[in-house]
Amino acid sequence: MKRLLSRLLEALITLWLLATLCFMLLRAAPGGPFDTEKSAPPEVQAALAAQYRLDQPLVAQYGAWLGDVLRGDLGPSFQYPDYTVNQLIAQALPVSALNGGLALLLALALGIPLGVFAALRAGKWIDRGLMLLAGLGLAIPKFVAAPLLVLLFAVTLHWLPAGGWGEWSNLVLPVIALALPNIAYCARLTRVSMLxxxxxxxxxxxxxxxxxxxxxxxxxxxxxxxxxxxxWLSPALINVVTGSAVVEQVFGIPGMGRYFVQGALNRDYTLVLGVVLVVGALIVAINTLVDALRGWMDPRLENDA
Known part of the structure; x- marks a missing residue:
């Protein structure tokens, strides 16, 4: 119980520091969420600023936002006035979780057997060939792999759709694009550990x-x-989360990564902060679960802790 409470306190402090840093960086960035309304009458601009508390001092804005967050309210979206941030995240989180979860499962399902097979054939041509392919998979970034997959399987071969959401066929290319570097890293890591x-x-x-x-x-x-x-599952999941921003933009998927990119470009402060908080909380929870899983697999880790 003492260790659990300590972990919980660390998680809360981490999320508070993350949210505070993100809040300050967003406010320090040039531009604002309503720069396109500069041609509007002054009373309209003043009403918008008052509605979203942008007319208050920075400390007052931070205190009001933090109080709303503690009540579970992430605030209204600046660029999607018909939706709150809670509603947008509730729509986007299952989409990103499905893509990321399938990508990680694919990485484990292929990476572990390939790594074990390469270790059992260490030094032979099949081992060298697999590790060469793994090196290529790590070297190609997602923003290159995703368009190449679209060009090959959607534009040239017409086997799969180039983007969109709603059908199972729409999942194939995004999941592969997210999984490729993780498959490569998992295979290399498994091989070294098995040897x-x-x-x-x-x-x-x-x-x-x-x-x-x-x-x-x-x-x-x-x-x-x-x-x-x-x-490695913790950094792998972080890699999937950060890579989803690029992949969701390329394939037009309405997930967390796409909302984060659009929110950052449009200075939608509350949307960006909401995505950062939710993703940060997920990462903290995943790290805790991974530590527990490692302790179950190797009791010496629990004894050392």
């Missing part, structure tokens, strides 16, 4: 007792070899 595990003393002793290689792999080597992969 290290296979050379451990306790596995040599098990071999001397006559255990089969299959039993050694699945009963004794796989679980400890996957510990670094489990630890």
């Amino acid at each position: 290290e595990t296979l050379s451990a003393d306790y596995l040599r002793a098990a071999r001397a007792r006559g255990f089969s290689e299959t039993r050694l792999l699945f009963s004794h080597a796989l679980k400890p070899a996957l510990l670094p992969v489990v630890a």
Whole structure:
């Protein structure tokens, strides 16, 4: 319970610092949410500023916004006046979660078997070929991979739609674009960890007792070899979240990343802050779950903590 309360306090302080820093950076950026209304009469501009508290001192704006957040109200959107930030995030979060979750599952489903297979064939041509492909997957950024996938599978081959949302076929290319670098990194990480595990003393002793290689792999080597992969899940998820902004823009997906980019470009302060807070809370929760999973897989970590 003491450790849980400590983690909760750390999470709250982290989210407060994140929100405060983002608030100050947005206000320090040039321009404002209603710059296009400069041609409007002064009384209209004053009414807009009063409606969104932009006529108040910065400290008062921050205090009012923080009070609303503590009550669960992320405020109205400046650029989508018919919606609150809570409504926009409620619409976008399931979309981004579906894309990101499928991309991470695909990365694990392909990366772990490829890494294990490469480790079992270490030094052979198949191992070198797989690691070369993994290096290429890491080298190609998402903003290059996504348009290339559209060009190949949508424009040239006409196999899949180039964008949009609503059909399962719309998920294929975005999920692949998000998963590609994670597949590559997962395969490389699994290979290195498996090679290290296979050379451990306790596995040599098990071999001397006559255990089969299959039993050694699945009963004794796989679980400890996957510990670094489990630890990598946190940065992998952050990578998926940050990469979704580019992928959702390319494929026209109404997710969190797209709202974040549009909100930043339009100086929609409340929308950007809302997305940052929700994503930050998700990352903190995921880190806690990953730590718990690592502790279950290796009790020594819990004892050290």
